[in-house]
Amino acid sequence: MNLFFIGIAIYLLTAALSIMVKESRKGLATACGSALGGIAVLIPCISSLASGESYTLAFLANYPIGQVRLLLDPFSAFFIMVIALGSIFCAMYGSGYMKQYHGKGKAVSAHFFFLICLFVAMLLLPVIRNAIVFLIVWEIMSLSSFFLVIFESEKKEVFDAGIFYLIMMHVSVILLTVGFLVLIRIAGSADFADFYEFFQSGAYRPASDLAFILLAAGFGIKAGFLPLHSWLPEAHPAAPSHVSGLMSGVMIKLGIFGILLMITVLGVPSLWVCYTFTAVAVLSALSGIFYASAQNDIKRALAYSSVENIGIIGIGIGVAMLGMAYKSPVTAMIGLSGALIHLLNHSLFKGLLFYGAGAVYMQTHTRNLNRLGGLFKQMPRTGTAFLIGSLAICGLPPFNGFIGKFLIYYSMLNCKGINGESLLIAAITSFALLAFVGAVSALCFTRLFSAVFMGAPRDRHADAVEVPLAMTLPMLLMAGLCLAGGVLPLVLLRIVEFPAAIITGGKNVPGIAVEFHDPLYVISMLSIGLILLTVLLFGLRTRLLRRQPATVSGTWGCGYDNPTSRIQYTAASFSMPFMEVIRPVMQREDTAVGVKGLFPLKAFFDFKFKDVFETVIIRPLGQGTVFLLTRLSWIQNGRMQYYLFYGIAFLILSLIWIIFW
């Protein structure tokens, strides 16, 4: 625990240092400080994850807060590990990425300051076990990330996205506050341990369900569950790439942390809540990947893919909740391990993909998939890392993404015999849809990767070169971790073993070892086999071709002799057949000026896919709020007399309230 606070102190010192040093050194200072602080924070976490020990620290604060308890148990250690890893890579990459803004009068100093604020807030959140302090730190996290998003605030779309993000985060905070107030009101204390004593037995069922729904909605906004996901595709493209990588890889995971924390504190909610949660998760995964395949902006596509992955994590949590509700610890344990492993993996490969997108943006100044292409030859290291990230996020062996998905699938196979039909129907539906999501994500990421890195450049960006080492190194390290997780799944399992046991409450469940370890052991063998076989076949191929020099020629155009890079299949056309198949659920807006007459002048065709949830839910809500607030605007009329009257009225009313209640 001491080392944890030393780490936090190093971060804070770095924040001060980053303000003082000159602009060109700020990035370096932040990177070094974060690396040092991150390692200091990681050590106690790893020891806690390895031994299952927990460390507590408690002190009394002033009246409304009460006792503040800090707890570093394997559950919080797991999340701190994800955050610390993410922050180390983010700061390293950021130091290279921000170089392009040096000397242009940008608020680089504030940027690095808030970046470290965000690190510290995120690192502190998992250990806090007091509702009020939790909310305060939560707010610091949201605000500092808001300032990071609006770094390029002179651009209108960036600023709008930032404001949208700010509003969504505060809707989330309102929901959280109300939820926590319900709990504090019943338990009479803001300490999570008191919540646990009151609610674990399920005695306060309707109230605790209500609180769970409110809190899950609040945390769900942060995590990006449907239908509250729409800030992700706005804020991620607007933010600088290392920030989007951090937000998407790490920050939204704190929403998941919150939901898991509420499960440990409040116990498993009623069955219908569990089923609804699972359904929401499945829908998030499905529509996330549908929208991701439709986007033409690389960072928007990645943002929607985060919605998908959060959905997959949610499916694992949903299965675990159902397993706990039906008293089947094995199912719960496997589902939750899968969810946690996928969470850790997603923080690696999603960060990696965003960093790759950032490197591409830095070199080409565009995020439009239909204008990129052929960058692999110019940026081989970024391209390799991006390819590994894409393979991993599709859940393909031998990379880490497969392990989490496998365990989530596997948990559903264990659903037989626990309960009647309803669970089986839920399990088979999510089983099949998860498979569908996996297959569509293969479409989505073959599309992303090939549109950016494969083929010939569609636009002129011949001057694109490989990005500096400060940016490629974190990407390659993360790619290496993705591969390591895939070939050593038992290490991943070891990491999540204690956290999953804490949440599901099952410490020594009989039969767990056989259920888990054997398949993962064979998977690891097969993954290694796959890598070796690939090397072997490639070696064979090279050997066969050694004496015969390859003939280099143009791409075979089926007889057409004069191809240009513009006749390549674009990203938009790549996903079109699939979009036609799912036409009923994807609203498309076509704008076309067709060819008319014998001598046509000008014709163009454009289309975009609308986010149904945004048009159906978010927009009307926003319009409704604006309508309501304009009706109430007479309250704030700017006359001093009225304001004095409000004050007096408030005092009198509170006097009456105190006297009569």
Place this chain on the structure above:
Amino acid sequence: MKIIISVLMIIFFPFLISGIIRRVKSVWGGRKGPSVIQPFFDFSRLMKKSEVISRTVSPVFLVAPSASLAAIVCAAMVVPMAGKSAILSFNGDFIMFCYLLAFSKFMLVVGAMDTGSSFEGMGSSREVTFSALAEPGFFIIMGSFAWISGCKSFESIFQAIYNSGPAAGLLILLATIALFIMLLTEGGRLPVDDPETHLELTMIHEVMVLDNSGPDLGFILYGVALKVFLIASLIASLATPTGIGFAAGLVIFSVFVAAEAAFIGFLESVMARMRMTHVPQFVFMITALAIIIFFIVMTELGKAL
């Protein structure tokens, strides 16, 4: 012994299957046709050839065929063959099987996109679309089978499904049809895809490999044939009765696989390729059949509860 036979089958059967399909088609068409082992000679010829490489490609294009074939070979490890026994078998192996095939597809698609040819882009786009539609059905079938048999690996599920109650015959029949459609989709056969030609805008699989040549093309062709063989052996070992001994199982299995190959040849002789817009409906039949299977399983499990 079993493992050696399986390995030999993995090496030689894919060539034989392609040979049989070709032979049946030519006999049906009134020609004599090449020998059934001709695909093997084609393969060794490709291995000796040099390559023509496009100016556009990056190293990814060169690695893709090897990685793709490696994944299919790894997937072959878990598929039950003669006597319903696989080389490797573990709980949940069918999930790994699917994802290994997906890995191989991913690499091929990326490699095809690397050439920058619009034809190959078109083929890739269709390939990923149709395989995405085939996936959920397969998972529903395997999930339902896992529940009704109480097992979680290909090998044990296929062994147990025979004794899973009165509906077993019906389940196996439906699953066979569904898997056969999956075979046609994944293997790029008629009516989903026409493996004979690539000079049409309507092709899927053949058009993706336009720019591959030499050993790479050999790897890809063998990989596709191996994939056809793997799904065919899933069907064969699902339909073989249990408890008949290894030697009899081996004979029945080989006959089944050969019969499937002949049936594919027959289908390709009498059918035309579907219009591209109708293919998704055809592929979706897998899911429809799978849902029927699931409901049967539900009723069976409901009786047991």
